Amino acid sequence: MVTGLGFSSGGVQGGTLDTQLKPNPCSECVMDDTMKKISILTGKETFQSLKPLDLSVCDKQQILAYFNNSYDLYESLFTSLKDEKVFYLCPDRLRLPLVFYFAHTAVVYVNKLVLAGLLKTRVNLEFETMFETGVDEMSWDDTENYRMGGSYKWPTIESVVDYRRQVRNIITNIIEKTPLELPINMESPWWALVMGMEHERIHLETSAVLIRQLPVDMVTKPSAWMYAPVKHDKGVNGNTNMHYINATDVTMGKPEDFPSYGWDNEYGQVTCHVPAFEASKFMITNGEYLEFVKDGGYNRKGLWSQKGWQWKEFRQLVHPVFWVCTKGCNNGCGSNLSTISHCEAVDNNNGYVIDDELGSPSFRYRVMFDNIELPLDWPVEVTYHEAKAFCAWKGSGYRLPAEAEQHVMRGPQKSPAVGTECDMIHQDTISANLNLQYGSSTPVNLYKPNTVGLYDIMGNVWEWNEDHFNGFENFKSHHFYDDFSTPTFDGKHHLILGGSWISTGNEASRFARYAFRPHFVQFAGFRTVRNLDENKIELPIRIVTTDVFVLGEGVTGNSIGLDETKTGFKKVDSTNYQYTIDTDAALYGILQLEFGIREGYPEMLSEYCLIMGNKYNSGKGNCAVFGSGAGKIVFILKKYYDTVLGVDAFARYIQAATTLQETRRLSITSPTGDEKEFLLDQELQTDNVCFKQLTWIANEIVAHDLILMTNLHRLQNPKAWLLRLWEIVKMTGIVVIFSMDNQWKENDLLPILSPNLSCIESEVLEYQTLSGIQRSTVTVWKHHWCHHHHTISR
Known part of the structure; x- marks a missing residue:
């Protein structure tokens, strides 16, 4: 899944780790044909998955067993690669090489355990930076290694295996030595440990998807x-008869006190009415989809959405990605695999049968390894694009389910109040293709239908839904992983529900989204x-209509697969708070705040930082500003520091700052419709300044002499940012926290910062704005040891 969105623009990478990464010199040999396969296991090989933990009653032995099972499963999957060379290949051009994912899960354990204080x-x-952030591709033509420049030299597999072994031993020691208090809940440091296990199980599946795309x-x-x-029994007769589903009300969302691990997007609650509808008894099979292909479905533009057709043409697709033909199709792999096709021309001796009527070969199918x-x-x-084209081919009125409809199709569910026994994945016997019962999909009629009469509502493969991904009402992100879900609440991601054959742990839960x-x-x-009802009807489909600004692209249309003239749906705002307040009006407001008064807020705060830096000998090397806005304060601080890094979560702000850096002027339309131009003073330097859009403080941000934080009032989860400040300020440096809304005073910050930092200054500053005099609280922080040393020396 997604962790952080990192972008940089302009100047040098001063104050970030980008220019300091030093590839392992041995990495030059990774493509040497003489390499031999080494053992990558730090435990044992297994493809048997345990049940998830019941966090209300689990003991240390169960936690250790589940951790080892998660770790073993993941490493065992990678034993399928024939040699080390394959680790450095990109099965998907939109993803990183497999070596990244092999190391990534161990790195996430470490990063989350550090946040939790365990x-x-x-x-x-170096590893915990290099392997920290994965990729959620934001456009079709992204290329692999976009953060690393494409020619990055990765470390050797031996060094990654050694790292994984060290992490396994450290976590084993943490489990054995750390006092355990039950239940484990969201406020427990143990939550971070279970988070690492469930994160690794997500990547068990996503890495399997990549490995299945290899030659x-x-x-x-x-x-x-x-x-x-x-095949099972007499086979499947198809979905010729749709199954009637009664109208009902449904409530979705996981209770906060439910005794199993959950990701942030599962919590909160939504209740809605679901009108009666019809559903296909089975999931659409390869056999049914073959009819669509034979009927020219991939060549009929009218069946596809505009974006779907553009994507299909870009990929040159003529059949699903895991089908195999003899036409040399574009495989979508990256780097030196990009010219290889899975669909190679072969003769009948290799098992392909020519269909004389079509004049093309019949299809074969790629399972994991054959x-x-x-x-x-x-x-x-x-x-999703292919599924929607099939629906259009099927006929008028056919569509994908709503999330609420998918819940109704599950039939009556036990109340969450009974505990984990209400969730199939926690039961001893699972009557669905989940939890690695098989290493592939199964016939859609292999398992019995549920009480509603539908097959495979849980398991086999995930089901695409019409809904956009979004949080429920009262959504809250978690401070250990603030950006697990929120970047994807953008109206461009569609829900998948129900899990697949390789879904284990939380992924296979009834609450998983x-x-x-x-x-x-x-x-x-x-x-x-x-x-x-053939007439337009209001459906419980939740569509995010928030205009999300993408850096370098602006506001792009959301992915809506429904015709609003024929289908009613619920329009909702993104539950990513930052998306909803990153608006043109907000940008105009920050520009007025920074440039509207000659000696205003940026000048006042920059001078205060300089005074505090001199007072506490924090040096003049590098400085970082979190909440850099339109960038003026960054440019002012550059007068005093060698390099300055400006970070903001708002794409509009970062784009404005980089425009000012490049051209020293920015024109913008005011809320009243007037054109307004903002100019950067010639005395302000723009070299050795870097701007980044980040959704939290990633490890690529190294230690600085001065950290200035001004954006707590507009963050989704301020605690997630505050937790990392002690790691990115030098032992002799200072952190200045400016609370523009006066909500973050010393006593509010102490519970979060006091384990590592001491407050050495606290006061209220006044500054002039266009609307008058403003007063804001500012606090200054240093490492405990340095504060103590400084006090003694005075």
């Missing part, structure tokens, strides 16, 4: 891996639904 010393900061001769099936039968005959009764795996962009390759399929 780990006091880092294992390897088949680069992988080998582990001996314990078992595919499902291709090509087999196309299993017609297994669910098809496609993107995940989402991807509509062109994303995943173990996801779909079923069709249809309204009973």
